[in-house]
Amino acid sequence: MSISYWRTRDRYYRIIGSICENCKSEFFPPVYTCSKCNSTDKSKIKDKEMPNQGIIISYTVLYEPMLGFEDEIPMQIALIQLNNGVRLVSQIVDCKIDDIAIGKNVKRVFRKIKSESKSGQIWYGYKFRLC
Ligand SMILES: [Zn+2]
Numbered sequence: 001m002s003i004s005y006w007r008t009r010d011r012y013y014r015i016i017g018s019i020c021e022n023c024k025s026e027f028f029p030p031v032y033t034c035s036k037c038n039s040t041d042k043s044k045i046k047d048k049e050m051p052n053q054g055i056i057i058s059y060t061v062l063y064e065p066m067l068g069f070e071d072e073i074p075m076q077i078a079l080i081q082l083n084n085g086v087r088l089v090s091q092i093v094d095c096k097i098d099d100i101a102i103g104k105n106v107k108r109v110f111r112k113i114k115s116e117s118k119s120g121q122i123w124y125g126y127k128f129r130l131c
Pocket of ligand 1: 023024035036038039
C-alpha cells in the first residue's frame with residue numbers, strides 16, 4: 001500500500017470534515033477557510049467527524065458502469081443531508097431501487113469500495129443504507 005494511503009486512511013473509514021469554532025459551522029469535505037465567517041484561523045478550524053445518519057435529498061441510478069465498478073450496476077447514488085446539515089454524495093447499498101425515495105433516512109455503513117486489479121489491494125470506505 002502506498003504511503004499516501006496510510007497517511008489518509010482514517011478518512012476512508014470515517015467521514016472527517018471540519019468545524020469552525022468561531023461560528024460553529026460544519027463542512028465536508030474539510031476546509032481551511034470558513035465560508036460562513038471567512039475565518040482562516042487554524043486554531044479555530046478543526047477536524048470533526050460528521051454524523052453517521054441523514055436523509056436522502058436526491059438520488060439517481062446509474063446503469064452505465066464507471067470503470068472499476070462494473071459489478072455494481074445498477075448503482076444508486078444519493079445526495080445526502082447529514083443530521084448536522086452538511087451534504088455529501090454517496091452510494092446507497094443493501095436495498096432495491098424501488099425502496100429509495102427522497103426524504104428517507106439513511107445511515108453510514110462500512111463497505112468494500114473496489115479491488116485494485118494489479119495488486120489485488122482491496123479498498124474499503126463508507127457508503128449508506130436505508131434505516
Ligand atoms: Zn466560521
